[in-house]
Amino acid sequence: MHSIILTCQLQGRFKLNGMYKDGDLILGGLFEVHFLTVFPELSFRTEPEPPYCEQFDMASFQQAQTMIFAIDEINKNPNLLPNITLGYHLYDNCVMLGMAFRAAIALVSGTEESFSNLNCTGQPPVIGIVGDSNSTPSIAISSVLGLFRVPIVSYFATCSCLSDRKKYPSFFRTIPSDAFQVRAMMQILRHFGWTWVGLLYSHDDYGTYAAQSFHQEVQLFGGCVAFSEILPLDNNRKDIRHLVGVIQASTAKVVVVFATSTYLLPLMDEIVLQNVTGRQWIASEAWATSPVFHTPRLLPFLGGTLGIAIRRGEIQGLQNFLVRLLPDNDPKNNMVRVFWENIFGCRFETEGSQGEKACTGQEDLSSTNTAYTDVSELRASYNVYKTVYALAHALHDLMQCEEGRGPFSENTCADITNLQPWQVMRKSEFTTGFGDRVSFDKNGDALAIYDVMNWQPSSDGSIIVRTVGVVDEGAATGKVLTLNEEALYWNFGQESESCPPGTRRARRKGLPVCCFDCLPCADGEISNTTVHCPDEFWSNPDKDQCIPKEVEYLSYEEPLGISLTTALTARHCFCASYVRNNSELSFLLLLSLKLCFLCVLLFIGRPQLWTCQLRHAVFGISFVLCVSSILVKTMVVIAVFKSSRPEGKSAMKWFGAAQQRGTVLVLTALQVEYVISSKIVYECAIGSVVGFACCWDTLALAAVSFLLAFLARNLPDSFNEAKFITFSMLIFCAVWITFVPAYVSSPGKYAVAVEIFAILASSFGVLVAIFAPKCYIILLRPERNTKKALMGRGTEK
Known part of the structure; x- marks a missing residue:
């Protein structure tokens, strides 16, 4: 009688950019190393060519390298996961849902062509995933991988919908959700009394859910949204001109934007073309620190922008690690090869043929000045660092488990030699070397804390982003917003209402606060924000400036x-x-x-x-x-x-x-x-x-x-x-x-x-x-x- 051998066969292979290193336990990672996906022309006679990625993103590659640095640091730490070596499998999602989903499937299914096992069981290829950075891919990936309880810990996905534990039981994140982000932005609006604002949001899950939360918060605040427009996903020129026309026609001088830089770049080009000035931009964390806007061309239009950004941190030794990166000829680590080709403009395969320079591997990364080597503003990278350590501490807690007192059925502990992903994220709480405490609530969300950013002119005429405050919902003092107003740069003034200088808002009875008439300011008050003049000053006849009071006394001359x-x-x-x-x-x-x-x-x-x-x-x-x-x-x-x-x-x-x-x-x-x-x-x-x-x-x-x-x-x-x-x-x-x-x-x-x-x-x-x-x-x-x-x-x- 012949025995029947059953095999698990891989049904297909994706062409992905990645980086690999083996270990006892493998962590997966998803990063936006490229931000453009190109699809070859379709032919019905042959199998379609897989899509490929273009436009290398140095900042995102730094985030990927930060994950590798954190794993290397953990492996050298004798007090954390002793006798266990962590490895990694990292993939590029190319800011494309299809590519991100393919990469996630490759992480959980592995890349071996086949393996023999009656039940197709065993230790999975990865024990947890760091990523994705965007909300839409995170929703799609968590919906599928959540069925298998594979822990996904995102460092940048903020959609409040991902806090639903019934839909996404294995999703966690080290960045606060949009619900916290919206409340943080409302703290800024409330601080300056801005109740008449416009809203732009991207046509994706991140923008849609953020806009819904924003509308709810504005209603609770008692304000109004002047306009609410969706940024077009395909960047259609006609749609962009429509958006700019809406901004120009509105009396709202404050515009809140929930979108990534990919959506905003074409819009900003049109704003420059139509010379749209006099707007106070409020940036969400997705673009508040994005360097693609920090050009002299955009300073007259975006200078003075206020935004919130995820907490900045410091990672000791990261910069030395980054500049020591060497080229790798391993085809599985083609992400490193693409990096070298982009940063030095050389090619490994051509060896100088066709007029192209060959990569020698002797190039000095420390002499380059790019977003890859810049560690002065570690925000997303710092979150990646915390994410890796969150997974490591969760694994370490499983290793410290005492039999009979474990977290699983009948108080058992996990088998480290056959650890399953669903067993990992039972508990994870620690403090980073920078002093930030990391923990997760019942929804998998981290503690909410943001830096308040202000876009200011630099010495070379471009834009520099400076930290001017902090929003901390867990502040011990109870003061959520702390703002250094003396450090603020205002490009267009602070008024968000349509009342001219010298007048004030008078709310119409029975209507929302955004419905008002403009009445002359009272004596001793100026502008349309009802600012009282200091004791030694008085309002001028136009009621738009405070001028020194006249000194009057009974003199000998009169x-x-x-x-x-x-x-x-x-x-x-x-x-x-x-x-x-x-x-x-x-x-x-x-x-x-x-x-x-x-x-x-x-x-x-x-x-x-x-x-x-x-x-x-x-x-x-x-x-x-x-x-x-x-x-x-x-x-x-x-x-x-x-x-x-x-x-x-x-x-x-x-x-x-x-x-x-x-x-x-x-x-x-x-x-x-x-x-x-x-x-x-x-x-x-x-x-x-x-x-x-x-x-x-x-x-x-x-x-x-x-x-x-x-x-x-x-x-x-x-x-x-x-x-x-x-x-x-x-x-x-x-x-x-x-x-x-x-x-x-x-x-x-x-x-x-x-x-x-x-x-x-x-x-x-x-x-x-x-x-x-x-x-x-x-x-x-x-x-x-x-x-x-x-x-x-x-x-x-």
Whole structure:
């Protein structure tokens, strides 16, 4: 009886660019080493030629080499996967779904023509896959490979749809999903108050899902999308012109774009052709750091672009590893050969024939300046590095498993000699040498953290991308967005609304916030963003700039200041004419009135520290001295009248010269102590508490004097000084009671003028009411200026 030998036969072979190295466990990798796929012409007579790739991408090749570097570093680390050597199989996906899918199938099925096994089982060719970089291939690959639980850990696929564990149970990623990316971009829009924005997105899964998330976030934010357009997949010229026309016609000055550089290049060419300026571009992480746009030609159009980028990291020793890459004649490593031919323009096969230079293998990579050797901005490469280590730590955890305490059925551990892919990504958490913690949530997503990028002009006129902030949803401080606004470069300004300068938005009631009218800005506000001017500035008549406020004060040069200065000088001289030949109390009263007139000088002119400190202090002390002298004079008049009667002979002993001086000094000293102990503000504050307190203290004394004088109004005519004091206090109180509403309602320097007028009016009223009758008797009626007349004996009734 003949035995039947069953074999598993490979049904086809794909022509792929790749790099290989054997090991105990193999990791697969998918990279965009070329970004253009060319399909040969079809012939129905022969088998079609396989497609091939063109336009070598140095940055993506660096990412592939970073995976090799990480595997080499792990193999040399005795503390991670000891006694196990990792190998790799890397393929080029050519930014084409069909090519990526073929490469993924080649990774999981292997490249052997056939092998004998009854059940076609055994250890698979790869234990896990690093990639793909794009969302659409990742969705297609995960849909198939997920059936076999092959772990796929992407370093650049961000579609939020891939977080669905039911559809993609074995998909993981070290880059945050678009859901986090959209929220990060909304943090920027919310920070600057941009609610009226346009949206462009690519015609693929990445752009479609990102646009859906963006629309939801904008609605929650309360904003509106001015237009929402799809970037054409085939880059049709007519469609591109349509997109540019939509951008030009829209009033939205902020344009958010979710797309890769492959989609955007033709669009940017058309934008330059039609000279579309005045737009603030917001870049998704897919193109925020793409070097293909950093040319002087695009600076006038894309300068000032804000975008988010995946976290930048540092990898020690990577640059030395990159420049030591040597050509490899192994046909399976044709990716290395293509790299050398592209970077040095030589050919290995031709050996210089047909006029082409032959590759010698002695060329110096360290002297080249390309995206391949540049390690200053390691973002995607840093994610690749973390992805490889995530798989390595997951494998290491399986090796550390103790039998009976394992993660599988009946607490068993995995058999390392026959490890299956579905057993790998049970747990993986570690910290990189750069200090970033890597872990995965229940959906396979990594912690969300982004750098905020700004496109600025460089010294050679091109564009340089600088980091100006960070968006970290796991920040310990709770502040998600941290932005250095002083480092920002604005090419077109920050306004996203259509209101002209000098106006502001006024939301229409019952409609979304993006529906508004443009109204003139209020005084002290500028532009259409309702920016308040600083305290020392004011808005100009057009309400589009803050200009320094005019300095206004009551000066000696203006008519009002000249008039008040002249008035106080005249009244001071008038007061001085009374000083001679007066009693002691009258002398103190006249002295206080002179001080009242002179203190007005402190209120005129530019306020200084010493004038502000002395204004109300001198004014208050002078008026208290004045009113206390009047009060004592009133009391003396009453005492003199009572002492003229038999029952009041002893009244005058309480109002001698010493008592008079003491009373005046005590009342004045109380005012001095109050003023000195009060807090003096450096600036001359309108409505000063100290100033008003002084006024009301003086009014209290004036009210007492008025009351006493009023009660003594019925004294004989010879004691008519009580009447004069009554009139003087009536004038004094009337002036200061009227002063309060006039002072409060007067603007600026006119409030100072009102206060000066009140001082002059009240002082002059006291002077005239008390001393004018005395002057009249002295100058015009000298016969009444005798003791006999004063005692009431000069005239008979």
